[in-house]
Amino acid sequence: MLNHRALFNFDWSMLVVTLVISALGVALILSATYGGTNEGLHSKQALWIAAGLGLMLLVLAVDYHFWVEFSGYFYILSILVLVGVLIFGKTISGARSWIPLGFFNFQPSELVKITTALLLARYCAEIRDDGYRWANMLVTGGMVALPVGLIALQPDLGTALTFVPLLAAVNILAGIRFKTVGVLVLAGLIMLPIAWNFGLADYQKARIKTFIDPESDPLGAGYQIAQSKIAVGSGRLLGKGFMSGTQSQLKFIPEQHTDFIFSVLAEEFGFLGVTFTLGLYFILFSRSVNAARNARDRRGIFLALGLVSILLFHVLVNVGMVIGIMPTTGIPLPLMSYGGSSVISSFIAIGLILNVRVRRFTN
Amino acid sequence: MQLSDDRRTITRRVDLIRTVGYLILGFLVLGFWYHQVLQGSYYRERSENNRLKTQVLYAPRGLILDREGNVLAGNNLSFDLELIREDMQIPQEDLLAAVSRVVELPLEQLEERVEKYESLRRFRPIVLKENLSLEEVSHFASRRESYAGIRVHQKHLRHYSGDVLGAHLMGYVGEVTAEQVERAAGRDQKLLPGDLVGKAGLELKYNRELQGANGEKQMVVNSLGREIREHGRQQPIQGCTVRLTIDRDIQAAAEEAFGEETGAAIFLDPNSGRILALVSRPVFDPNKFAVRLSGEFWDSIISNPEHPLQNRAIQSKYPPGSAFKIVMAAAGLEEGVITPATARTCVGQTRIYNHTFRCWRAGGHGTVALKEAIHKSCNVYFYHLGAQLGIDNIHKWAARFGLGSETGIDLDPETPGLIPSAAWKQKTYKQPWYPGETISIAIGQGYLEVTPVQLAVAMAAVGNGGTRYQPYLVEEIEGRDGYYEGRRFTPHKLDDLGVRPSTIRVLKEALWMVVNVDGGTARRARVAGFDVCGKTSTAQIHTASAGVKPKDLPREMRDHAWFSGFAPRDNPEIAFCVFIEHGGHGGDTAAPVVQKVLEVYRDKYHPQPPEEADPTLVARAGS
Numbered sequence: 001m002l003n004h005r006a007l008f009n010f011d012w013s014m015l016v017v018t019l020v021i022s023a024l025g026v027a028l029i030l031s032a033t034y035g036g037t038n039e040g041l042h043s044k045q046a047l048w049i050a051a052g053l054g055l056m057l058l059v060l061a062v063d064y065h066f067w068v069e070f071s072g073y074f075y076i077l078s079i080l081v082l083v084g085v086l087i088f089g090k091t092i093s094g095a096r097s098w099i100p101l102g103f104f105n106f107q108p109s110e111l112v113k114i115t116t117a118l119l120l121a122r123y124c125a126e127i128r129d130d131g132y133r134w135a136n137m138l139v140t141g142g143m144v145a146l147p148v149g150l151i152a153l154q155p156d157l158g159t160a161l162t163f164v165p166l167l168a169a170v171n172i173l174a175g176i177r178f179k180t181v182g183v184l185v186l187a188g189l190i191m192l193p194i195a196w197n198f199g200l201a202d203y204q205k206a207r208i209k210t211f212i213d214p215e216s217d218p219l220g221a222g223y224q225i226a227q228s229k230i231a232v233g234s235g236r237l238l239g240k241g242f243m244s245g246t247q248s249q250l251k252f253i254p255e256q257h258t259d260f261i262f263s264v265l266a267e268e269f270g271f272l273g274v275t276f277t278l279g280l281y282f283i284l285f286s287r288s289v290n291a292a293r294n295a296r297d298r299r300g301i302f303l304a305l306g307l308v309s310i311l312l313f314h315v316l317v318n319v320g321m322v323i324g325i326m327p328t329t330g331i332p333l334p335l336m337s338y339g340g341s342s343v344i345s346s347f348i349a350i351g352l353i354l355n356v357r358v359r360r361f362t363n
Numbered sequence: 364m365q366l367s368d369d370r371r372t373i374t375r376r377v378d379l380i381r382t383v384g385y386l387i388l389g390f391l392v393l394g395f396w397y398h399q400v401l402q403g404s405y406y407r408e409r410s411e412n413n414r415l416k417t418q419v420l421y422a423p424r425g426l427i428l429d430r431e432g433n434v435l436a437g438n439n440l441s442f443d444l445e446l447i448r449e450d451m452q453i454p455q456e457d458l459l460a461a462v463s464r465v466v467e468l469p470l471e472q473l474e475e476r477v478e479k480y481e482s483l484r485r486f487r488p489i490v491l492k493e494n495l496s497l498e499e500v501s502h503f504a505s506r507r508e509s510y511a512g513i514r515v516h517q518k519h520l521r522h523y524s525g526d527v528l529g530a531h532l533m534g535y536v537g538e539v540t541a542e543q544v545e546r547a548a549g550r551d552q553k554l555l556p557g558d559l560v561g562k563a564g565l566e567l568k569y570n571r572e573l574q575g576a577n578g579e580k581q582m583v584v585n586s587l588g589r590e591i592r593e594h595g596r597q598q599p600i601q602g603c604t605v606r607l608t609i610d611r612d613i614q615a616a617a618e619e620a621f622g623e624e625t626g627a628a629i630f631l632d633p634n635s636g637r638i639l640a641l642v643s644r645p646v647f648d649p650n651k652f653a654v655r656l657s658g659e660f661w662d663s664i665i666s667n668p669e670h671p672l673q674n675r676a677i678q679s680k681y682p683p684g685s686a687f688k689i690v691m692a693a694a695g696l697e698e699g700v701i702t703p704a705t706a707r708t709c710v711g712q713t714r715i716y717n718h719t720f721r722c723w724r725a726g727g728h729g730t731v732a733l734k735e736a737i738h739k740s741c742n743v744y745f746y747h748l749g750a751q752l753g754i755d756n757i758h759k760w761a762a763r764f765g766l767g768s769e770t771g772i773d774l775d776p777e778t779p780g781l782i783p784s785a786a787w788k789q790k791t792y793k794q795p796w797y798p799g800e801t802i803s804i805a806i807g808q809g810y811l812e813v814t815p816v817q818l819a820v821a822m823a824a825v826g827n828g829g830t831r832y833q834p835y836l837v838e839e840i841e842g843r844d845g846y847y848e849g850r851r852f853t854p855h856k857l858d859d860l861g862v863r864p865s866t867i868r869v870l871k872e873a874l875w876m877v878v879n880v881d882g883g884t885a886r887r888a889r890v891a892g893f894d895v896c897g898k899t900s901t902a903q904i905h906t907a908s909a910g911v912k913p914k915d916l917p918r919e920m921r922d923h924a925w926f927s928g929f930a931p932r933d934n935p936e937i938a939f940c941v942f943i944e945h946g947g948h949g950g951d952t953a954a955p956v957v958q959k960v961l962e963v964y965r966d967k968y969h970p971q972p973p974e975e976a977d978p979t980l981v982a983r984a985g986s
Contacts, residue, residue: 278395
């Protein structure tokens with residue numbers, strides 16, 4: 001299915017960057033779990049990466065038009081899985097988000113982002129310029145609201161939030177008017193206090209309060225942020241050296257191999273390491289946008305940009321959280337945080353973006 | 364065309380999103396720049412504090428020894444209960460409430476303490492209670508798990524082996540004040556809130572040397588606070604040993620002889636200024652200050668009308684009374700106003716400047732020359748001498764004897780006292796000096812104010828032939844490597860009295876007569892084999908009391924009694940001044956104190972050969 005021309009169009013740099021970030025993640029997981037109860041998880045992560053790579057090639061082998069064309073089925077299937085999770089799922093850390101598969105617990109909400117992106121690409125590609133109406137917005141909004149609602153019921157607000165940039169990107173591409181944006185923002189502001197009082201659980205309110213004032217509860221919810229900031233800041237320009245971060249090695253930061261993996265990087269490799277890694281994400285992002293710009297059709301544009309928006313949002317919230325400029329939400333860092341679901345869905349997303357790029361000229 | 368336009372529009376929107384993405388990544392880089400580069404050193408320090416738990420290893424204070432090496436101030440072990448907020452696992456209120464039940468201290472008091480040290484780093488211990496009983500120690504030690512954040516800390520507690528012995532010399536230690544912490548920081552000395560420092564006496568004066576340097580033990584801890592290994596240790600350095608000029612035996616004798624009186628006594632070596640004993644009464648127990656003070660104890664000290672914390676030897680100032688006649692005699696002889704043979708007839712009173720001035724002896728002393736005038740303390744003789752000399756001459760000579768100014772003793776705060784002059788009166792009262800005022804100055808009353816230590820130093824100078832030495836208490840501060848290089852103190856000559864040897868001879872003769880010739884006022888200071896020389900005197904507090912026997916007056920109306928001098932007459936070894944508030948006649952109250960002390964001194968430094976030798980011992984020595 002991949003012809004000679006397609007191979008010529010393959011974005012090797014994006015693949016390399018993806019693999020470098022993943023390898024860095026494995027190394028950091030090794031460091032973060034060394035001598036702790038989670039020791040050895042880095043090799044498991046390598047397995048997820050291998051699996052992700054395989055799935056990526058699978059996704060890549062089939063023209064993305066196929067995936068978009070049949071996105072309705074994938075979407076419905078994933079929604080059904082979400083409903084199933086709510087009924088039969090396994091509860092971990094207070095959220096019924098997981099399907100136990102014996103050798104690992106799978107988090108379907110990660111995959112639903114991709115099926116939703118596919119469906120949105122299929123729908124939005126049909127809307128002409130200046131043709132984006134309230135009715136269209138209701139449809140796109142509904143497509144997102146359904147999985148968001150189901151995920152919020154788990155409850156996993158953080159993951160639910162990651163659909164917001166997808167919806168935003170799609171709306172911008174479809175040509176939402178500034179006036180409409182204004183109305184939505186206003187409505188959001190009005191809804192905010194209502195959501196605060198009725199929509200949020202106490203622990204969620206506590207997290208937001210902690211985000212605003214981390215020192216208010218240094219032993220409780222703010223502990224993680226405070227320790228993470230110490231780890232990051234103490235890395236200074238050059239870092240303390242691989243496997244030599246005191247905060248990391250003495251396990252001061254809970255979840256440092258998953259959500260807080262970036263703090264390990266920052267402590268052990270310093271600002272230079274941080275800049276290097278964010279540079280890798282920059283290349284990933286910029287190559288993805290490039291794939292979208294050069295896509296053969298609107299479906300490709302919507303798909304690539306929708307997916308990369310989700311990835312970038314993950315980077316923003318996760319990396320920002322590590323230095324306390326974003327609230328603690330439990331969103332993993334794509335390709336680096338330990339976790340099979342996240343790694344596999346990241347690889348699939350990148351596979352789809354590569355797909356758009358590879359097939360820019362094919363008919 | 365349509366499609367191409369379409370394409371251009373959507374590309375613009377793609378570029379908008381791209382810009383947003385770049386901004387987001389740039390924003391993150393800036394965030395890390397701020398935390399890692401700008402704030403990096405701050406966070407590095409915090410990570411070190413995180414990783415390393417620092418325990419203070421308190422330095423024991425330096426010992427204070429007497430001249431023979433007897434320990435006057437040392438250290439005992441005691442146990443403190445400390446709170447380390449960082450390690451708490453239950454809310455602070457609950458933990459303190461549990462502690463409060465065990466140590467039987469009100470919860471509010473504990474909370475108050477914790478609040479006082481709020482500013483300390485959370486891993487720094489806050490002392491909740493000092494001097495735990497052994498039951499309390501074992502209670503907390505055996506339940507370590509349920510008291511996370513509570514620690515029993517062993518430390519050295521200042522202990523004064525003689526209890527009240529030399530209390531005003533020792534002073535006391537107490538918790539450092541916020542200002543002291545700041546001042547110490549300015550001098551490059553590390554003090555932390557809660558540290559004990561000298562607050563008075565030698566503990567204050569030589570605090571820096573006595574304090575020592577606290578050490579530190581750094582433990583690497585993991586996130587659970589478990590100590591993994593020792594990272595570094597800085598051993599505490601005990602404060603320097605301070606050896607005093609004080610002789611504990613003389614000090615003890617002086618305190619015992621002083622009894623329940625209020626006042627002060629000083630004994631010193633006239634040939635160097637070394638102080639052998641210094642007493643002030645009433646006294647306090649410095650051991651009670653070594654633990655954190657209870658409110659009631661502090662109140663009882665502060666509200667005591669007798670001000671037991673005051674060191675009367677250097678701080679109380681009173682007219683010197685007749686002892687001033689020594690200064691007058693020296694002035695008269697040196698200014699050429701009189702000779703030793705100059706005689707005057709005392710009929711119990713005299714008229715000068717149209718005023719009648721009475722002698723203390725209503726019947727008069729008859730005709731007396733200078734030595735008899737001192738011997739019998741005839742006021743009339745000195746009234747006339749004063750009138751002849753004038754106030755400014757008197758001022759000049761009193762100043763040479765060191766009266767009215769600080770002696771420079773190594774104790775704080777010393778009171779200067781006052782010697783009046785015409786200029787002083789003009790400045791202070793905007794009035795001229797009236798010649799009549801000179802008459803009361805001439806017998807040591809009026810505006811005159813001297814401290815016991817000044818009078819002792821003046822007498823010492825007369826005894827040693829005319830040299831004033833600065834009195835001092837510290838013989839040596841032993842050095843300690845890396846802390847203090849040590850220091851030996853040597854006698855420091857202040858100045859010479861500037862009187863001729865013949866004058867000294869007359870003064871010494873007269874002072875000897877006061878004690879040893881019948882008719883003198885200090886018969887009760889005689890010490891066999893030890894020619895005591897001295898002068899009793901009285902600081903009048905009530906003119907109405909003249910002629911009434913002191914014991915017939917209520918205590919607070921009785922005059923203050925002095926006795927000052929030196930012994931023995933030839934080559935004196937010890938000079939003294941005893942001051943007893945409301946002691947009436949110096950000869951009755953102050954002189955016996957001196958007598959008892961000098962007997963102890965004589966027996967210690969000039970032991971009498973045994974009256975009859977044991978023949979068996981002699982035989983054995985001969986064989």
